[in-house]
Amino acid sequence: MRAFTQLTAKALPLDRPNVDTDAIIPKQYLKSIKRTGFGPFLFDDWRYLDPGTLDIDPATRRPNPDFVLNDPRHAGAQILLARDNFGCGSSREHAVWAMDDYGLRAVIAPSFADIFFSNCFKNGFLPVALAEDQVQALFDVVNADASAEITLDLPAQQVRLPDGRRFGFDINPHHKHNLIEGLDEIGLTLQNADAIKAYEAQRQQQAPWLFA
Amino acid sequence: MPTQTPQTLYDKVWNAHVVTDAGDGSALIYIDRHLVHEVTSPQAFDGLRINGRKPWRLAANLAVPDHNVPTVNRAGGIADPISRAQLDALDSNCAEFGITKFDLMDVRQGIVHVMGPEQGATLPGMTVVCGDSHTSTHGAFGALAFGIGTSEVEHALATQTLVLKKAKSMLIRVNGHVGPGVTGKDITLAIIGRLGTAGGTGFVVEYAGEAIEDLSMEGRMTLCNMAIEGGARAGLVAVDDKTIAYVKGRPFAPKAVHWDAAVAYWKTLKSDPGAVFDKVIEIDAAEIAPQVTWGTSPEMVGPVTARVPDPATATDPVKRSGMEKALAYMGLTANTPIEQIRIDKVFIGSCTNSRIEDLRAAAQVVKGRKKADSVMLAMVVPGSGLVKQQAEAEGLDRIFLEAGFEWREPGCSMCLAMNADRLEPGERCASTSNRNFEGRQGQGGRTHLVSPAMAAAAGIAGHFVDVRSF
Numbered sequence: 119m120r121a122f123t124q125l126t127a128k129a130l131p132l133d134r135p136n137v138d139t140d141a142i143i144p145k146q147y148l149k150s151i152k153r154t155g156f157g158p159f160l161f162d163d164w165r166y167l168d169p170g171t172l173d174i175d176p177a178t179r180r181p182n183p184d185f186v187l188n189d190p191r192h193a194g195a196q197i198l199l200a201r202d203n204f205g206c207g208s209s210r211e212h213a214v215w216a217m218d219d220y221g222l223r224a225v226i227a228p229s230f231a232d233i234f235f236s237n238c239f240k241n242g243f244l245p246v247a248l249a250e251d252q253v254q255a256l257f258d259v260v261n262a263d264a265s266a267e268i269t270l271d272l273p274a275q276q277v278r279l280p281d282g283r284r285f286g287f288d289i290n291p292h293h294k295h296n297l298i299e300g301l302d303e304i305g306l307t308l309q310n311a312d313a314i315k316a317y318e319a320q321r322q323q324q325a326p327w328l329f330a
Numbered sequence: 331m332p333t334q335t336p337q338t339l340y341d342k343v344w345n346a347h348v349v350t351d352a353g354d355g356s357a358l359i360y361i362d363r364h365l366v367h368e369v370t371s372p373q374a375f376d377g378l379r380i381n382g383r384k385p386w387r388l389a390a391n392l393a394v395p396d397h398n399v400p401t402v403n404r405a406g407g408i409a410d411p412i413s414r415a416q417l418d419a420l421d422s423n424c425a426e427f428g429i430t431k432f433d434l435m436d437v438r439q440g441i442v443h444v445m446g447p448e449q450g451a452t453l454p455g456m457t458v459v460c461g462d463s464h465t466s467t468h469g470a471f472g473a474l475a476f477g478i479g480t481s482e483v484e485h486a487l488a489t490q491t492l493v494l495k496k497a498k499s500m501l502i503r504v505n506g507h508v509g510p511g512v513t514g515k516d517i518t519l520a521i522i523g524r525l526g527t528a529g530g531t532g533f534v535v536e537y538a539g540e541a542i543e544d545l546s547m548e549g550r551m552t553l554c555n556m557a558i559e560g561g562a563r564a565g566l567v568a569v570d571d572k573t574i575a576y577v578k579g580r581p582f583a584p585k586a587v588h589w590d591a592a593v594a595y596w597k598t599l600k601s602d603p604g605a606v607f608d609k610v611i612e613i614d615a616a617e618i619a620p621q622v623t624w625g626t627s628p629e630m631v632g633p634v635t636a637r638v639p640d641p642a643t644a645t646d647p648v649k650r651s652g653m654e655k656a657l658a659y660m661g662l663t664a665n666t667p668i669e670q671i672r673i674d675k676v677f678i679g680s681c682t683n684s685r686i687e688d689l690r691a692a693a694q695v696v697k698g699r700k701k702a703d704s705v706m707l708a709m710v711v712p713g714s715g716l717v718k719q720q721a722e723a724e725g726l727d728r729i730f731l732e733a734g735f736e737w738r739e740p741g742c743s744m745c746l747a748m749n750a751d752r753l754e755p756g757e758r759c760a761s762t763s764n765r766n767f768e769g770r771q772g773q774g775g776r777t778h779l780v781s782p783a784m785a786a787a788a789g790i791a792g793h794f795v796d797v798r799s800f
Contacts (some may be wrong), residue, residue: 135652136527136627140767145748149398149412151372151419153480163769172412201648203528206561207765208746209463210370211479229528232497232563233463233477240481290495292356303481304383307489310350310358314386314491317349317360327584327592328362328456329389 120242121300125223126269127196131260132161132186137200138207139234143216146171156212157219161187191264199256200227205234205245214241224270226277228253239293242300244270246277252285272298336602339566340499340534343474343599347457349491359494362456363473364486365442366393366429368420369748370461374484375423385427386490392451392582393424393431396441397748401711401738404434413749427487440714440740443467443681447551448716450580454569454596459486464681464764466557470550471577472569472599474534477558497563498608500533501601504541506615511798513691514549515683515762515781517541518556519621521613523631530562533609536601537567541615547576548687555682556764559628568600622668622794623766623779625656630766632668634784634796640664659768660776661756669794671778675759676701676708676735676789677771680745683762683782684713686720692762692786693726695797701734702792708735709751711743735789747772760788 147159150172158176165187167180181188198217204227205213214237217225224244238245248256259266259279269278272294277285296303322329337345349358371393378384385391398413408414417434424431432438438445443464446452452468458475459465461483468475482492504517522529535557537550545553550567557565567573574593577583584592619633630653632639641653641664657664662671678684678692689712701708710730712718718740721727727737744751745763753759753775762785763770766777780788783797791800 134655135648136629138627138765138767140746140765140770144769144773145746148369148748149410149416151376151416153373153376163773169773203531203561206527207463207767209461209465209477209479211373211481214479229531231528231561232531233479233558237479237481240479290356291354292352292493292495295354303493304377304381304485304488307358307485307491307493310491311489313350313358314360314489318387318490321346321360325455325592325595327588328453330585330588 119240119300119302122223122242122244122272122297124269124271125196126267127223128192128194128265129197129199129256129260129268130187130192130195131199131257133201133257135201136203136206139205139210139213140207142205142213143210148210148212153215154219156216157221160216160220161185196221196223197268197270198222198225199253199260200225202228204230206231209233211237211240214238214243218243226253226256239297240303242297244272244297246270246287248277248285248287255279255283336604338499338601338605338607339472339536339568339599340474343455343457344496346455356493356495358491359457360491361459361486362390363451363458364391365446365451365458365460365465366391367397367442367460367462368395368416369397370480371483372416372419372423373480374487375427377484378427378487383488385429385487388428390490391429391487392446393420393429394439394442394445395420395434397742397746399434399741400749401741401743401751404739437715437719440717441681441684441742443555444684444713444717447471448580448714450577450583453577453583454573455599459492463558464555466563466565467551467555467681469554469557469565470547470567471573472566472596474564474566476564497534498532500530500535500562500609500611501607502535502537502611502613504537504539504613504615506540507544508541508615508618509798511620511783512618513781513783514545514552516618516621518553519623519628519631519779520618522556522560522628523621524613525560525611527559527627527629528561530557530560533562534564534566535560535562537565539615542567543570546687547572548685551685552682556628559764569596620781620784620797622784624660624662624668625653626659626766626768627656628764628766628779630656631779634668634794636668638662638664638666638668669796672704672758672793673760673778673788674706674757675753676705676785677744677759677761677763678709678782678785679711679713679743680763681713682764684711684717686717688762688782689717689721689726692782693729695783695786695800696733696735696790697729699733699790701789704792705789708789709738709744710735711738712740714740744771746770760785760794
């Protein structure tokens with residue numbers, strides 16, 4: 119997995135609550151059996167004026183000029199700013215893959231849905247939960263100056279604003295360690311293979327019907 | 331003598347599955363059952379191949395195609411080449427790795443969350459995972475069941491475990507009894523309306539109280555299915571005699587030699603008296619009316635007797651703007667009585683409401699009546715081939731067909747519109763599914779979530795009606 123330590127980048131302000139994973143990447147793109155190539159379809163229904171499918175070249179479609187992602191001032195943003203309950207709905211990891219493929223590396227919001235939150239950490243993608251007023255402060259900074267750069271410092275667990283303000287954030291130590299080291303979680307778990315086998319042997323005694 | 335601390339049902343199932351506790355806020359949790367479908371698994375199988383890994387325990391996995399499958403003319407195959415490629419990938423991956431799979435033409439094929447319990451592949455006290463958020467459904471059996479992303483699908487395949495942080499616990503007690511015409515769907519929608527779509531975030535929810543005990547297993551599955559729409563990754567209901575009776579005799583259920591021991595264990599799967607929850611919510615069942623969503627999030631819901639709310643009454647600006655966006659998308663005006671909202675299509679199906687009890691409830695409303703002329707399409711999509719077979723044995727298919735409803739083949743269908751079944755822009759649907767998100771049932775489509783009886787009644791009347799007086 120790609121490691122995440124520190125990032126200084128512009129932010130894309132997506133000012134609506136309850137952004138669901140159907141909105142992040144609509145269902146027609148889930149027919150792809152690959153992990154990559156979803157970036158052009160990120161926020162597809164809001165981003166284009168005409169409908170799309172995997173068969174349609176996104177370059178031939180009409181971008182919605184009113185959608186924030188199409189605002190040239192936000193080009194190159196690597197941090198998404200969002201509102202409450204970001205990533206709710208379907209478990210599709212394609213949502214994280216689409217954000218990543220587009221070029222985003224982190225998302226800041228007051229709260230996240232659990233499955234989306236967990237999916238981020240499997241992809242070297244950092245979700246940061248801040249207090250509502252801190253998120254508002256970030257929106258204010260970016261709305262005032264789209265070129266403002268925000269720094270995410272994972273080892274220090276800190277978000278730094280251009281005006282010097284610093285917001286600390288919490289993160290599960292396990293997630294932090296794996297992100298900073300870029301660790302393969304399956305490989306790590308398989309180091310516990312003996313413990314898994316021992317668990318199975320003991321469980322089979324207690325609940326043999328699960329292994330029948 | 332020290333007494334044991336009372337445990338919640340969640341504590342009991344969690345503790346029974348801890349392989350190791352890392353001490354850093356995470357534990358390695360053993361997974362008893364992994365259900366697989368075509369949409370979220372191909373990249374996980376690729377991961378196994380790239381790293382030279384094999385499934386840890388083949389018998390723990392069970393696969394079925396559901397999201398992409400056509401609901402008409404199934405023998406003719408799948409017209410969409412991209413959908414077909416995804417089903418072919420499931421076929422070849424299951425064949426290569428040796429995973430049991432029910433094929434498209436197998437009578438056991440169906441929506442993964444209908445098929446699992448129907449086969450007895452979901453058992454009380456299990457940990458059950460699937461690359462689908464509605465895996466919470468299986469919590470109806472006192473199983474710890476939750477949706478996972480594709481990286482976790484690969485992890486579960488390769489290691490039979492997941493690295494998890496224990497969630498907080500919430501008890502939602504629905505006291506008393508619901509009135510006639512009020513279903514598990516209405517209970518679960520009313521809870522989401524009260525707590526919000528993020529109300530359960532970070533929690534595992536246990537549902538209890540007389541109204542939950544009253545529910546059939548189908549009703550409990552509907553209830554737990556939508557735990558995720560309230561933000562809770564998993565919902566739970568304690569095991570009782572209904573649970574055990576449902577499981578008995580199913581193909582994957584314990585055989586005679588283990589049955590008594592299994593039942594003895596399952597009967598312990600309830601929260602101990604005095605068990606402490608991080609949060610407790612009390613709801614009066616008698617106050618719950620049939621529910622209808624009016625917006626683009628399941629929390630935008632109210633009783634059928636209400637009116638579309640007015641965003642001007644919302645004090646929080648983020649909430650107000652969310653309501654305004656929702657009403658604009660839904661093409662609704664504030665203060666319109668819900669019963670005056672006219673619909674174009676009806677969808678009865680999905681992992682929320684496609685089981686035999688759901689189809690019976692809808693058929694009871696439809697019987698001897700005709701679909702409104704203004705309703706372009708009313709489709710009934712059974713949750714599995716076996717549900718379809720049972721419904722046909724009971725003559726439900728004829729009731730629907732005589733009323734002008736369509737009777738389809740099983741699958742996810744227009745719940746998420748990955749197959750050919752979808753809404754066109756602007757079309758309004760009374761749907762028994764679980765998500766009313768923008769574009770969920772087709773780009774520009776407008777979804778109102780309701781119970782099967784309410785959807786059927788709307789199909790007859792052409793607009794929403796209170797099924798209690800229909």
